[in-house]
Amino acid sequence: MAPELEPAKKQPKSFEALTPELSSWILDFARSMNFSRTTPVQGMAIPLLMGNKDLVVEAVTGSGKTLSFLIPIVERLLKAEDPNRKGHVRSIVVAPTKELATQIYDVLRGLLRHHVPSAAKLDPVPEVDSEDEDAPMPDEMPPGPYIIPQLLIGGRTKLPEDIATFSELNPNVLIGTPKRLLEVLQSSKVVLKRHWFDLLVLDEADRLLDPNFQPDLSKILDLVPKERRTGLFSASVSQAVNELVRVGMRYPFKISARVRSAQTGAFDKRTPESLKLCYHVSKPSKKIPILKKVLQERSAEKSIVYVSTRAGVDYWSHVLPSILGVLVFPLHGDHKAEIRAKNLIRFRDCDTQAILLTTDVLARGIDIPDIDLVVQLDIPAQPKDFIHRCGRSGRAGKRGMAVTFLSEGSEEDYVKYLEVQGTKVEPLPNPPEVSDDEADQIVRQMRAVLMKKREMHDRSQKAFVSWAQAYTKTLPGDVFDIRKVQWQEVGRAWGLLRWPKMPELKRYFPESFADRTFGLNIDESFDIETLKYADKLRESSRQAAIEARARGEKPKLPSRLGGAAAELRRKEKNAWSVQKDAKALRETRRDRKDVRRKADKFGKMSEAEKVEAMKLEDLVAKVREQTAKQEDESFEGFGD
Template sequence: MAPEPKLDPPKGASRAWEALTPSLSEWILDAVSTMGFTRMTPVQASTIPLFMGHKDVVVEAVTGSGKTLAFLIPVVERLLRLEEPIKKHHVGAIIVSPTRELATQIHSVLLSLLAFHAPSSEALKPLDEDVNMDTGEDAVVAPKFLASALKIVPQLLLGGTTTPAQDLSSFLKTSPNMLIATPGRLLELLSSPHVHCPQSSFEVLVMDEADRLLDLGFKDDLQKILQRLPKQRRTGLFSASVSEAVDQIVRVGLRNPVRIAVKVRSASGASDKRTPASLQLSYLLTPPTHKLPSLVSLLGSLTPTPQKSIVYLATCAAVDYFQHILPSLLPSFTIVPLHGKHPPQVRRKNFTRFVDSITPAFLVTTDVAARGLDIFSIDLVVQLDPPSDPKAFLHRCGRAGRAGRKGLAVTFLTPGREEDYIAFLNVRKTPITPLSYPVISISDLDAEKATEQIRNLVRQDRALHNKAQRGFVSWVQAYSKHAASSIFRVTDLKWDELGHAWGLLKLPKMPELKKWEGDKSLGVGIDFKNYAYKDKQREKLRKQELNNAAKSEVASNSKVSAGMSKDRKANAWSQKKDQKAEREVRRKKKKARRENERLQKMTPAEREKERELQGLIQQVKQQAAKDEEEFQGFSD
């Protein structure tokens, strides 16, 4: 077979990787150095040789430690070292990710790496790239490689962006040998008889953010995917937090795996940390009404101003509300919302908008953006709501302080019982310290001004009031389901403070407020009958509904209402009686059926004894009835 063509190495390329991994191809060494990775991280130095040496691995490493290249490089090397190319419509490697954004990021890093491998780069070019569209003349033609040349052809599979039929059509047309996918869409493709993963061709399965993949939402799909893959394979599980769910899958899908735990030392060197040394974890104790003013003060006090920041909220409905509130409080920032209930096109558009923003940007999001995303220049992470799942705390904070870059993660806590969360994190080997710089000082007057500013905005559009009500209810529900339920207790919430903090015009109707005797109007006077939507069409429909309701009320008189009420009561009573009779009939039939099944299972001798027993019972009942009829009362 002809030798594999290579790209010329870039001038001045570092050989730091070559010193640590002499088994890697020269083009990979050139690629990683050109891409800016001049030194190998501990997780890469530990994982790559093992993965290359036919070992299953379970890797736990702090966020931003280079896990993506730690599995991409050995996967690519293994596929390019095969004796012959993988057959058409056969798959050699699969990388599974829990979110669309993370899968897209992995695919992007892979394409950047493959740009340095000539045959793969050539195979990934569009078919018409050799024609200059401006002049119509032939452009400079890149060298063609034999069909037998080993190359990597990846395919990205994301639910919501394409249909399963389109994915299958693309697979049949391009015949990729490496798949990067979310679990649901991957399972749909593997279910096709045209997609093959036999023992002879399949090499590697990688699960990125493995603990999240094995949550309830993905566990069934993962089991079905594993059933469609050969048992004789290499498997790698990667995450910043390895949970019990991963331990379960280790016993099912891996063979004698090597566990790699890469952590960092604290400043004192006394204990292992589970976060990068360049990331500062801090907390700020503040009442609910002071949270948003404190956020504004924090952003205004940091120098230089953070280029990109993330604020985490508990629920999608809360994001839908605060995306409209924060622009008025932070006018110099671009506010971008992102949550799991956005349509795929909206998620992709908003994520790209945040990543590509050249002005200071603020991503308002949920845990959908907590894992794996490597976004350049994120300096600040703020958790207005601590995550319900304790494992998500590390992943959220880890969006900042990546690859040695300094970062700050601040968690807002309410004074009182929530302070126990600090000790809870220390037990989980995630020490967190009070925010010492910048110093945040918010007065009650500042908090009242912020609340009034929010309410003035909400008063302008009834739709915003509706979003506030839905967001608040969803937030309370999420708070009640917190994993650390002994710390985050709904019974300890101060409803009036929370209502003011959210800028609510009134507290919503909810079970948690039934026994609360405070002012549910929050002291806000507003005429809800004339409270209008900013959308004219929606306001028109609201007024029509009000008019129809008013006409209906005028048309009905008390006698008719009373008669209708009687009819409804009579109908309701008769319906209940009929339903009760039907239930009794069904109960008797069910009892008879069970009795018949019991008799069928008996032997002839047992049936004879059963008949004798029933006869005796019947005699006793008849005698008891006869005695009852003969009894005439006591004597005088």
């Protein structure tokens, strides 16, 4: 791995050389976590952050970036004057996902177990009953300073609970996602003063500048003091990060770590040498059969499979277990925080062959031990996420493989595109052979799952539509061109029982609208109308709708629909008096907003401007009154 440092400086070669005060407990933790003593990212980032330098770090996945900013945070706090001043935050770490924020928090907690005062503060000895003479007396709390982190992520706890915990814990390090961090930082109980605040770290900084996070991140940057140290860490520093560097950082150092290519000897690789990047091109209907054979032949105990959408995770999580014969743990952004954490822990602790099926929510920073294989069934929408996905395997020097599936047609050009971007992928060595009969057998197994209950058929429709919509947004657009999709092959690859009604099919595959089973090779004896919902109430509503259509009537809205249908049904059920009260409440709120808006407007005016504005309002009111009077006089009533 070769570092590039701007400006050039002599670099330390080991942890001991970073700073004379580097404690032995930090070294012990680094060794226990299998971090290399000569990892360039750690060897350079730590002294720069310790030496009051703003820093941008771009390094391969699994190279120890997390420890390279946690160690300076700890060391600087231990040296600070009064680091445990009540309500004062010293350092903040921002991460794009709940899982990554939790992982950073857990690593810091593990680090602090080697620091006796902080460990005692975070895990105090429980009080003993004074009447119990045999109970051992608790040790006294060792004197500080203490490092006290707090995790702030939405969904795990409510905002008032986090603020109450802040007041009770008095943390000096906050780790969390942008939205919850912003909500807590805006509380009056949190103090960010120029002379006390020290470090702001943005992990996966380029992801934090996506449109979903950028508004919250900008507000956080406005709240934290300008006199601070800032560190940006990512495996891919984009142009957006460079923009942030110019806006929020002062003469930052940039560390760019590359891996020496075994073939050319040049420092051009963006992934660890222990990670092998492969691709395989096939018909869409053969992807799942090939995946099954790859898992069997390579005896991959733990694998991560990436798909493009949340609906896709929901669908494949029901289909893949019976086909692949392995445990499948789904995880995506729509899952509640406790479900995401539970499935991630179950996957980590699983001692049999298992797959973590997920979206890009777990593409960055997550460190799961012993990931043998990463599979990309769908290409990420943003090319920069390709490296992050693959980097979940082959971490910390361990061997790993990442396989990307591409469909025959224009998608093969993605390999050339990656090579131009500096990422070289090789053909999958000794790819398994899959015959058309074997592929057809897998398709029949998928359809057998869908035919068990109509809910699964609905999932397949929703997942397929979401996949097509995601495909239109996948870059580069000339490679992933929806006009070149082999629709019949893709439909069979998903095990569809019928084509959904969607604009993309209507435009690029009009035969599917004339015949909803065109090209799917569905058995003629199968009738989709005989497929029933397992939910009896939902099935009765469906049958009532079928009967209404047969009579030429408009079907009633199903009782368990959500969204606009549910809202319409609620409005229809509300009494007229309730609707009237709701309308009056809305008008009252609107009037209050107008009053506040006028008050704010007048508050910024001089006395002369206020007089002119009042005259203008009086004139407008008179004109409106005359207009209304003229309309009343001209109206002569309805004719016969």
